[in-house]
Amino acid sequence: MSGDDTRTLGKGSCPPGPVPEGMIRIYSMRFCPYSHRTRLVLKAKGIRHEVININLRNKPDWYYTKHPLGQIPVLENSQCQLIYESAVACEYLDDAYPGRKLFPHDPYERARQKMLLELFCKVPPLTKECLVALRCGRNCADLKAALRQEFCNLEEIGMWFLFHRTLRRLILDYQNSAFFGGDCISMIDYLLWPWFERLDVYGIADCVNHTPALRIWMAAMKRDPTVCSLFVDKNIFLGFLNLYFQNHPNAFDFGLHC
Amino acid sequence: MSGGSARSLAKGSEPPGPVPEGVIRVYSMRFCPFAERTRLVLEAKRIRHEVININLKNKPEWFFKKNPFGLVPVLENSQGQLVYESAITCEYLDEAYPGRKLLPDDPYEKARQKMIFELFSKVPSLLTSFIRRQNKKDCSDLKEEFCKEFSKLEEVLNTKKTSFFGGSSPSMVDYLMWPWFERLEVLELNDYVDHTPKLKLWMAAMKKDPTVSALLIDAKTFNGFLDLYLQNSPEACDYGL
Numbered sequence: 001m002s003g004d005d006t007r008t009l010g011k012g013s014c015p016p017g018p019v020p021e022g023m024i025r026i027y028s029m030r031f032c033p034y035s036h037r038t039r040l041v042l043k044a045k046g047i048r049h050e051v052i053n054i055n056l057r058n059k060p061d062w063y064y065t066k067h068p069l070g071q072i073p074v075l076e077n078s079q080c081q082l083i084y085e086s087a088v089a090c091e092y093l094d095d096a097y098p099g100r101k102l103f104p105h106d107p108y109e110r111a112r113q114k115m116l117l118e119l120f121c122k123v124p125p126l127t128k129e130c131l132v133a134l135r136c137g138r139n140c141a142d143l144k145a146a147l148r149q150e151f152c153n154l155e156e157i158g159m160w161f162l163f164h165r166t167l168r169r170l171i172l173d174y175q176n177s178a179f180f181g182g183d184c185i186s187m188i189d190y191l192l193w194p195w196f197e198r199l200d201v202y203g204i205a206d207c208v209n210h211t212p213a214l215r216i217w218m219a220a221m222k223r224d225p226t227v228c229s230l231f232v233d234k235n236i237f238l239g240f241l242n243l244y245f246q247n248h249p250n251a252f253d254f255g256l257h258c
Numbered sequence: 259m260s261g262g263s264a265r266s267l268a269k270g271s272e273p274p275g276p277v278p279e280g281v282i283r284v285y286s287m288r289f290c291p292f293a294e295r296t297r298l299v300l301e302a303k304r305i306r307h308e309v310i311n312i313n314l315k316n317k318p319e320w321f322f323k324k325n326p327f328g329l330v331p332v333l334e335n336s337q338g339q340l341v342y343e344s345a346i347t348c349e350y351l352d353e354a355y356p357g358r359k360l361l362p363d364d365p366y367e368k369a370r371q372k373m374i375f376e377l378f379s380k381v382p383s384l385l386t387s388f389i390r391r392q393n394k395k396d397c398s399d400l401k402e403e404f405c406k407e408f409s410k411l412e413e414v415l416n417t418k419k420t421s422f423f424g425g426s427s428p429s430m431v432d433y434l435m436w437p438w439f440e441r442l443e444v445l446e447l448n449d450y451v452d453h454t455p456k457l458k459l460w461m462a463a464m465k466k467d468p469t470v471s472a473l474l475i476d477a478k479t480f481n482g483f484l485d486l487y488l489q490n491s492p493e494a495c496d497y498g499l
Binding site: 077079081084085088089095096107108110111114115118157 | 335339341343347349350366372376
């Protein structure tokens, strides 16, 4: 249904037609962590959608009419409204679509999730820098140390929110209160997850060695049905990375059959 | 009511007591643009609040319990809940308090405000770079960068054809951006918006808004503060009191 696994559109491709009623379209790329956030929300909320994958190294000219800088993800609905910035797109979906709400209703709990997201903000650029350094054969001990520090902060402050609220419960149920928003998975978990899914394939899984609560959270996330349904096979991801770092034009379509 | 002119609390000061029922507290600093965002929202929504100013050059130890990053603004309510990061405090206030809504209800229009806000994101650090520059006479490179960012905002106003970024009256995104434009005037950089006429008109319209005028900084006081702040003086935050 979701059509995640479609070939990318590149330069010279025809612009896609309007989005049919009752659907929303996401411009994406199968291995992009930012798009991954939005695809997790689409899946978690059961939103009917179509995916158009973009060749990020050879972007179609028409794509700049969807995003001024040609970035992904972008949502496009049947009223031709465009929404970008991955976190903004995720919040838009939660607001606009009925059913399971991923953000809490309470204003303070919502604010708390957004503060946690802010706390996380150095992780994406750091993981990317580690990946690039490793792939280029450079030493990245300093980068990894910086990443470990960010994870410690996340564990300390992020988990502190849980401690503050349910201290007694936490001592009893440490294994169960595993998510950043409480007992159940919610928006903040999906917003953070894509980078943690990539730690192993980027070669930096040891960066969570000193953060046991984060490891418990990662294990719980891997059991979530939405996360599982979008999980990318390690070999396919590695195949993509290999081609990407060799500047291969078809890197983004690695693993597709047809 | 607001207590915005109270002397700041510094190292060695007693931590303040709990926040009384029916009031929300903002930890602030009179000249901080980020804290001004929150104060604008408090004023626009007419929320009963108290202000505790923090000496940012000599922070009280207890303040790090309010915000581990030690930054203003921070909101504290009577249940002891703490909210920080200026944009998050503003959205929290809009959601938690009734009355005038600053963010639209429509999910797309709300997302649009956030996308516009993202266009503004480089401006704060550009202003900081300007302020820290020793030789203010040679800022042509900075001016160029400002103009580049301002053109993005000008394009929004051109497309929307409204006076304000959210429509015909000020809303959240206008208040989130305003403090930096207020400082452009006070720093005599009005020519930075010469090539963006709609933005210039927006600035003039904002100055007429009652919420904005209520919190408008006096240029002389601001420059007095800035001189001391750049010298890292612990007296800076209380300048003019």
